[in-house]
Amino acid sequence: MNTETPKKQNKQKRRGRPRGKPLRGEKLVKAAHLVLSRMVTLSPKTDPINIAQLAARLQVTRQAIYDNGLKEVVAEHAELQRKNFATEVEAVISRRPLEERIAALEKENEELRWKLDGWIERWASVEYNAKMHGLNADQFFAPMPPPQRNVLAMRNRTDKR
Numbered sequence: 001m002n003t004e005t006p007k008k009q010n011k012q013k014r015r016g017r018p019r020g021k022p023l024r025g026e027k028l029v030k031a032a033h034l035v036l037s038r039m040v041t042l043s044p045k046t047d048p049i050n051i052a053q054l055a056a057r058l059q060v061t062r063q064a065i066y067d068n069g070l071k072e073v074v075a076e077h078a079e080l081q082r083k084n085f086a087t088e089v090e091a092v093i094s095r096r097p098l099e100e101r102i103a104a105l106e107k108e109n110e111e112l113r114w115k116l117d118g119w120i121e122r123w124a125s126v127e128y129n130a131k132m133h134g135l136n137a138d139q140f141f142a143p144m145p146p147p148q149r150n151v152l153a154m155r156n157r158t159d160k161r
Contacts, residue, residue, distance in 0.1 A: 126140075
């Protein structure tokens with residue numbers, strides 16, 4: 001009979017993010033070109049192209065990017081991104097036509113008027129109910145007297161002398 005304890009069949013997986021082989025050499029260069037070609041279409045204000053951003057996206061060190069001669073490639077793509085996204089072009093893209101803006105503002109104005117009418121109606125009912133119960137509605141805005149704390153403190157106090 002074999003009295004040895006059986007070896008563990010299941011290997012425990014490591015916690016955290018999976019750590020594969022880091023990109024090196026030609027794979028790093030190809031991956032960098034792919035990421036840079038995608039980043040060119042993004043806005044330079046939100047996603048600027050630089051060595052640090054590229055290193056973060058590829059999950060490598062900045063030194064690996066410098067060692068593979070990608071500094072010039074990053075500079076070319078950054079310049080291309082700046083050319084593609086001029087401030088005037090970006091403003092034109094984000095700005096809607098005049099008629100559409102006017103329609104949206106009129107709709108918002110109507111919604112705000114509707115809300116205001118609701119609040120006015122609610123306040124009128126509060127004033128009416130106050131008058132019916134014999135209260136003055138202006139007293140609602142009167143300042144409250146400060147609490148009488150010394151009286152309350154004396155009431156709850158127990159002598160432990």
